[in-house]
Amino acid sequence: MPTKNLGPNEQLLVGIQPQGLEHIDPAAIEALYQQQPNRLVLGTAPYLSLYYFGKKFYDPQKIQERITRLDQKIAEKVAKVGNDSTKARKIRDRINSRIDRLQKKKKEGNFLMQVGEPPAIYDSTLMAATIDQVDIYLNSKGYFNHTASYRKDVKKDKLVTVTLTIDENAPYRYANFSYRIPDPGVLQLIKSAEPRSLLKPGEIYDEDVLTQERDRLYELLKNNGYYDFARAFIEFEVDTSYAENTARITTLVKNPETDSAHHAYSINNVYFKTDNDRFGVGRDTLTYNNIRYISYDLRYSPKVLDKKVDILPGQLFSQMRTSVTQRKLADLDVFQFNNILYNKVKPTSDTTNPYLLDAYINAVPSKKYQETTELGLNFTERRPGPFSSINLRIRNIFGGAENLDIGLHGGYEGQISLATPNQTVMIKEYGADIALSIPTILLPFGGRNLLTPYYPRTRIVASYDKVDRQEYIRSNYQLNLDYIWQKSRRALQPPTLQFILSPVNLSIVQTDTISPEFQASLEKYSQGSRSLIKSFESAFLTYMSFNVIYNTNDFTQTRNARYIRTLVEAGGLTRELGLDIKPGDLQTFQYAKFNPDYRRYIPLGGGQYFVYRVNAGVASPLFGTGVLPYDKYFFAGGSSSVRAWQSRRLGPGSYATENVVYENGQLVSKRDFAVEQPGEVLLEGSAEYRFNIFSFLNGALFVDAGNVWWLKKEETKPGADFAFNRFYKELAVGTGFGIRFDLSVVVLRFDLATKVYDPAGINGEKFVLDNFRFSEFFTRNNQSSLNIGIGYPF
Numbered sequence: 001m002p003t004k005n006l007g008p009n010e011q012l013l014v015g016i017q018p019q020g021l022e023h024i025d026p027a028a029i030e031a032l033y034q035q036q037p038n039r040l041v042l043g044t045a046p047y048l049s050l051y052y053f054g055k056k057f058y059d060p061q062k063i064q065e066r067i068t069r070l071d072q073k074i075a076e077k078v079a080k081v082g083n084d085s086t087k088a089r090k091i092r093d094r095i096n097s098r099i100d101r102l103q104k105k106k107k108e109g110n111f112l113m114q115v116g117e118p119p120a121i122y123d124s125t126l127m128a129a130t131i132d133q134v135d136i137y138l139n140s141k142g143y144f145n146h147t148a149s150y151r152k153d154v155k156k157d158k159l160v161t162v163t164l165t166i167d168e169n170a171p172y173r174y175a176n177f178s179y180r181i182p183d184p185g186v187l188q189l190i191k192s193a194e195p196r197s198l199l200k201p202g203e204i205y206d207e208d209v210l211t212q213e214r215d216r217l218y219e220l221l222k223n224n225g226y227y228d229f230a231r232a233f234i235e236f237e238v239d240t241s242y243a244e245n246t247a248r249i250t251t252l253v254k255n256p257e258t259d260s261a262h263h264a265y266s267i268n269n270v271y272f273k274t275d276n277d278r279f280g281v282g283r284d285t286l287t288y289n290n291i292r293y294i295s296y297d298l299r300y301s302p303k304v305l306d307k308k309v310d311i312l313p314g315q316l317f318s319q320m321r322t323s324v325t326q327r328k329l330a331d332l333d334v335f336q337f338n339n340i341l342y343n344k345v346k347p348t349s350d351t352t353n354p355y356l357l358d359a360y361i362n363a364v365p366s367k368k369y370q371e372t373t374e375l376g377l378n379f380t381e382r383r384p385g386p387f388s389s390i391n392l393r394i395r396n397i398f399g400g401a402e403n404l405d406i407g408l409h410g411g412y413e414g415q416i417s418l419a420t421p422n423q424t425v426m427i428k429e430y431g432a433d434i435a436l437s438i439p440t441i442l443l444p445f446g447g448r449n450l451l452t453p454y455y456p457r458t459r460i461v462a463s464y465d466k467v468d469r470q471e472y473i474r475s476n477y478q479l480n481l482d483y484i485w486q487k488s489r490r491a492l493q494p495p496t497l498q499f500i501l502s503p504v505n506l507s508i509v510q511t512d513t514i515s516p517e518f519q520a521s522l523e524k525y526s527q528g529s530r531s532l533i534k535s536f537e538s539a540f541l542t543y544m545s546f547n548v549i550y551n552t553n554d555f556t557q558t559r560n561a562r563y564i565r566t567l568v569e570a571g572g573l574t575r576e577l578g579l580d581i582k583p584g585d586l587q588t589f590q591y592a593k594f595n596p597d598y599r600r601y602i603p604l605g606g607g608q609y610f611v612y613r614v615n616a617g618v619a620s621p622l623f624g625t626g627v628l629p630y631d632k633y634f635f636a637g638g639s640s641s642v643r644a645w646q647s648r649r650l651g652p653g654s655y656a657t658e659n660v661v662y663e664n665g666q667l668v669s670k671r672d673f674a675v676e677q678p679g680e681v682l683l684e685g686s687a688e689y690r691f692n693i694f695s696f697l698n699g700a701l702f703v704d705a706g707n708v709w710w711l712k713k714e715e716t717k718p719g720a721d722f723a724f725n726r727f728y729k730e731l732a733v734g735t736g737f738g739i740r741f742d743l744s745v746v747v748l749r750f751d752l753a754t755k756v757y758d759p760a761g762i763n764g765e766k767f768v769l770d771n772f773r774f775s776e777f778f779t780r781n782n783q784s785s786l787n788i789g790i791g792y793p794f
Contacts, residue, residue, distance in 0.1 A: 002038065002045035003158035005052055005119070011154065013037040013120040014045070015161040016130075022168055024141065027605030029164070032133040035126040037161075038117050047117040047694070054112025063106040070099050115694045122152075122160045134166065142171040142205030142247070144240065171204045175246035180237075181253040183261045186221065190253070193220055205247045210236055217251070225264030225316035227342065227357060228256070265317045268345050268356040272309065274300050274363050299365070300334070301400045304439060307452050308332065311359050317342070324491050329363055331455055332401045332439055338363040368395050385413030385426070397436075405435045431465035431476075441483055454485040455495070471518035472536065477508040494554070500547040507541040508586065521675075534627050540583035541629050543571030543591075553601055556742075557609075557792060563599035571632070572622070589629045593619040595682070599794050607692035613794040617682040620711055633678030634708050636732075639787035640794065641684055642704040643753035644734025646785055648676040651708035654719035654730045656760035671762055673782050679708025681722040683731070686794060688738075700738035702751070702793075705731045707759065719760070733757040740792070747791050754784040 003012050014037050018029045038048050074095050081087040108114050131148050138146045151163045177199060181187040198213045214234050221229045237250040255261060270291045273283075283294045288302035290313050308328040310321040322340050329338045338361065345356035370393040375386070389409035397404045410430035441450040442458040450456065459482040466475045481504035486495035514536060522533045546568045553561035572590030595617035602610045617634050621627055638647030657672040684706025693699045707730050709722035719730070736753030754772045761768060771783045 002040070002048050003156070006121070006158055010119075011122040011158050011160045012045075012048075013122045013160050013162070014040050016164065017161065018164040018166060020166045020168070023171075024138065024143075024166075024168065027603075028137065029134060029166070030605060032130060032137055034129040034133065035120060035123055038120045045117075047115075048119060049116070051109070051113050051116030051118055054110050054114075054116060058110050058113060060106050063102055067099055067102050067106070070095050070102070124152075127152075127162060130164075134164065138166070138168070140207040142173070143168045144172055145169040145245075170245050172240060172245050172247045174199055174201055174203055174205060174249060175242060176248040177201075178248070178250045179253075180250055182255055183253065185264065186226075186253055186262055189220065189224055190217060190251070199249060205238075210249075217253070219319070221262070222317075222319040223321075224318070225266065226262050227265040227317045229262055233262075263355045264353065265344075265355045265357045266353045267311060267313050267315045267317060268358050270309070270311055270313060270359045270361070272305065272361040272363070274298065274305075274365070276364060299396060299399060303448070304400045305329075307440065307449070309361065311340070311361070317357055320491055325361070327492065328455065329361075333403060334366055334396045334401045335363040336366040366395055369393070370395070385411060387411030387413075401439050403437045405433075405437070407433045407435075425470040428468040429465065431463060433461060433463035435459060435461040441485075451485045454487050456483070456485040458483055470515065471521075472514040473512040474536070475510045475512060477510070479506045480504065496550060496552050498549045498551075500545075500549075502543075502545045502547075505541075505543045505545065508583075509539045509541065511536055511538050534587065536630070538586050539629065540586040540588055541571060542574050542588075543569055544573070545569040557601055557611075558603065559601060560603055561601045563597075563601075565595075565597040567593070567595040569593040569595075569632075570622075571629070572625075589627065589632075590622040590625045591619060591628050591632060592622055593617070593632055595619075595634075607698075609690040610688070611690065611794070612685065612687040614685045615682065615706075616684075618711075619680050628678075628680065630678065633680065634682035635676065635678060636682065636684055636706050636708045637677075639749075639751065639789040642686075642706045642732055642734050643702070643736060643751050643787050643793070644704065644755040644785055645732065646673060648678075649673045650706070650732055651677045651760075652679045652717070652720040653707060653709045653722070653727075654759045655717045656762060658762065671760070671782060677708065680711045681709040683707065683727070688793075690740075696742045696744075698740040698742055700740065700751070701735075702738060702753075703733065703735045704753070705733045707732050730759040731757075732759055749787075749789045749792065751787040751789070751793065752784070753787065 002014075006012060013035060016030075016033055016037055018026050021029065038045050074092055077091045077095075078088045081091070109118075127150055131150060134148045135146075138148070146169050147167045149165050151165065153161045153163065155161070177197075179187060179190065181190065196216070198209050198216060203209075214231065214236070217234055218229070218231045233254045233256075235252040235254070237252060239248040239250070240246070242248045272291055272293045274293065274295045275297065278296060281296065283296055284298070286293045286295075286298060286302060289306050291302070291306065291309060293302050293305070308325065308331075310325045310328075311318075315321070326338055326340060329335055341360045341362070342357040343360070345358055347354035347356075372391045372393075374389045376388070387410065389407060391405055391407040394404040394406075396402065408430075409432075410428075412426065412428055414424045414426050436459070438458040438460075439456070440452075440458065441447045441456045443450070459480075461478070461480045461482070463478045464475070465478075467473070480502060483499075483501040483503070485499050487497040487499075488495045519533075522536065548564075548566045550562070550564040553559050553563060570592050572588055595615075597613070597615045599613045600611065604610055619628055619632055619634060635648035635650075636642055637645030637650035641647075642650055657675060657677075684704070686702060686704045688700050688702040690698060690700045707727075709727065709730070710717070710720050711722060713721040733756040734753045735756050736751055738749060738751040740750075741748040754769065756767070756769045758766055758768050768783065773783070
């Protein structure tokens with residue numbers, strides 16, 4: 001019982017429910033609770049029980065004794081080092097970090113207590129304080145005539161639930177706007193931007209919107225020369241006595257106390273310093289496009305830096321241009337940090353604008369060479385194995401802020417034998433790549449000024465990968481040219497649109513050896529289709545692609561956001577474009593591919609989210625070639641797809657690959673999940689309810705559905721083709737539960753999924769949820785699957 005540890009006059013708060021809200025978001029009211037109730041699960045309080053269990057091992061007196069001993073240890077060690085302040089500081093820092101952890105443990109309890117919840121003893125004063133906060137919040141949203149009260153309900157004498165009854169009543173709306181601004185220049189500027197005001201007649205009064213309007217006016221002035229202007233000069237007067245349920249807003253902009261007006265400043269000179277100071281040594285100066293580059297040794301091309309500087313002599317001072325310049329310079333990744341300072345210049349006789357500023361751009365170079373190493377463990381199907389990679393970045397390699405990356409990688413792990421599924425084969429995969437990133441659009445006929453406002457980059461990548469396994473040895477040589485640019489909704493906001501145009505992509509796939517057993521396996525699973533067999537032949541692949549990504553979310557996926565990605569790709573069109581490339585005896589492919597992906601993220605409050613995804617695609621051979629490159633097919637199943645199916649093993653359609661085996665002395669048909677199942681049509685979707693369990697541990701409940709199909713009907717694979725009159729009956733469905741460890745820099749994910757509906761079920765057995773056995777999650781079986789991944793599935 002959750003109440004067994006309560007005192008005689010204590011009651012446990014287990015719920016607060018707001019009622020009567022029509023326009024206000026209930027999640028906003030929940031954030032105002034001055035006392036959080038204990039969470040109940042099926043009538044029990046597991047988090048409270050965990051807290052009490054941890055408390056059995058909690059002894060604050062012993063923790064304090066440890067803190068005291070550490071304080072004494074600091075004093076003794078510092079006394080031994082005498083006047084060596086550096087050693088003394090290191091000693092204090094090292095031991096004080098341990099003391100801080102103990103202080104936190106003393107205050108918040110041990111790990112189990114922190115994971116659990118302390119008892120929420122009902123307190124009427126805290127409920128009254130909650131009502132006060134609700135009143136303040138509703139008033140700030142324009143509901144000045146609202147009423148709010150609470151009712152306490154007691155169950156079983158000890159469990160308390162509270163109902164907040166809120167009647168919003170009619171809100172106050174904006175009725176009239178006016179200005180009281182003594183500075184005529186400021187008044188004229190603000191009135192010229194009046195159409196962009198966030199305050200609109202008839203809209204509901206909202207203090208948050210007033211704050212945003214104040215920020216807008218402040219930015220307007222700071223971006224139009226008013227270097228000394230501060231937010232404190234802006235005030236709003238609100239008059240609610242004008243008429244019933246109306247608010248009249250007067251915007252006030254005060255003058256400085258020491259001056260009769262605000263002054264707009266212009267840029268006099270711009271100085272760009274590109275290296276560290278060497279005291280007593282003079283720098284050289286180079287002027288380019290009215291910007292003075294000062295350095296001991298100018299290692300960065302002024303032509304490149306000029307495209308990243310938005311501050312020019314003669315302009316009005318602009319905080320926006322200042323911040324955009326800093327961001328553009330940081331985006332180059334050749335400077336450790338940069339800042340921009342302004343110095344006032346003594347007023348001149350220039351009557352147009354005697355108020356001038358000199359701008360100083362200070363950029364400290366990053367290390368020219370940066371090496372990163374990664375070590376880890378791969379686990380896909382059978383046996384884990386190590387992997388490692390090492391990357392060397394050389395910054396500003398040609399003096400134009402270009403960055404060169406050279407990488408090596410290798411891995412070793414056990415996977416299912418493609419020829420004999422009951423066996424495990426060890427796979428060796430290794431390779432190298434070299435990538436050059438250029439901060440402009442590089443074209444044969446120029447183009448350095450193309451897309452300059454949108455952070456353009458040109459990326460040239462050459463790579464080599466080799467897979468060495470028992471069945472075959474394959475090598476892949478690639479050369480890619482990408483043009484990348486991005487766009488934000490507003491300056492300084494994270495980019496919401498990214499464009500990637502890849503006009504040149506060349507790939508040579510060379511199959512060095514292939515075992516007879518694996519060749520026979522390919523022929524067996526192809527069943528009349530040449531796709532699997534031809535995919536393992538040596539080939540020459542060329543393609544062009546265009547990728548557009550729209551994303552309003554952040555890295556932690558905590559916003560109310562949308563993600564849309566659209567990929568268009570066409571391959572093997574060199575002959576149609578007038579280039580007759582003859583790759584010898586290598587086969588070639590001609591194809592087109594289209595792949596849109598939509599994702600939606602909806603916060604529900606309290607660390608809860610509902611997210612869903614729809615991913616579709618179609619790929620088709622062109623000009624009668626009949627076959628796609630194997631890597632260009634669609635696949636379903638795996639940790640980022642329909643998770644109840646193993647990676648790339650779902651489909652196609654309702655067709656099932658079968659094996660006939662002896663079982664109890666009889667021939668029995670069994671599903672064969674060993675072979676990958678490529679398709680030319682993809683349709684899949686997922687929905688997740690994500691929630692916080694405690695601290696860094698999150699949970700998820702999910703449902704996945706999807707499949708792949710072929711475009712054309714094949715007699716040897718009935719049900720594998722896409723048909724509008726039945727495709728919806730062939731969507732495989734799986735469900736499951738996920739555990740996610742959110743470690744800030746990375747999310748470690750464990751998703752346990754099981755099949756619900758198998759459109760290719762043997763002998764008509766399609767609804768297969770009753771085959772679920774929890775104990776089989778951690779064994780290799782065809783009903784359930786454990787997916788391990790880094791990051792969220794979508």
